[in-house]
Amino acid sequence: MEETILVGDDLMMGPPSPVIPPEIASHVLEGVDLCDGILRNLFLCLQINDIEPFCQDELALYRQCAEKRDKELRLRLQDSERKLGSSMPLDQAKERASQLESEVTSLERRLILASAVEGIEGFRQRWSLHGRLTDTK
Template sequence: MDVDSQPNIEETILVGDDLMLGLPSPIIPPEIASHVLEGVDLCDGVLRNLFLCLQINDIEPFCQDEIVLYRECAEKRDKELRQRLSDSEHKLGLSMPIEEAKERAAQLQSEVTSLERHMILASGIQGMEGFRQRWSLHGRLEDTKRRMEALNQGIEKRKPDKIHGEPVRKKWFFW
């Protein structure tokens, strides 16, 4: 078989920037962090191996396995954290006093508005720095919107027998 007739197989070399696909890791609010992070593999061992490989080899092409393992672990972790964040916000909407829940929803809406404004400003920044800022802001914006939606769904599904987080006394009539 002659060399020209063999299929041309190109090898893809992953680099650190390939870890910036999809959304960045979600930011966990401190007031619910212990609940959301409990039992989640934070990928710290895999990340440590990636940094060790990069320290030893000095360039990314020699650390392909470590990059792939970290990317897979981080994707799984972030998916689980986003689901836990949504679940937590939904539970807060269902259970916290209604005024506090509405205040939390207003704070999240304010954060969404601020992040949207920062996205507009970041759209004018060129090059890798502009990309990184837009990537980070886009992730925070999407996560905040999801949290706000989950909180609002919890508020909407509240049982009508709770007002301000307190049970409503039902009046019973006997004929």
């Protein structure tokens, strides 16, 4: 049986954390575990041990916490956008919807351009843009 060793890049699998608009951030973030304590422990472990294989528990805990946090944030974000849209006057809601659509179009174009970038830098750009793209759709 082969043992899997996690590294920092494993934390970049899947979409990145959602981008939360400032106007609804206080409502969306309220009561959510931001995983900052686990992240602090991970950095402390890396500082003490200097290499990732000695911090497997911390890496796994942070990854689980971040996935749970991001899932909860995405649900809250969708709910908040829905509530915000239904409470706005119709012309403002239409304007916000068209603004979000233009952001999605811009992000899709940037995602296509980032696909041509070679290596890890292209991967990081696509990974970052992917999360932002799914949050605005």
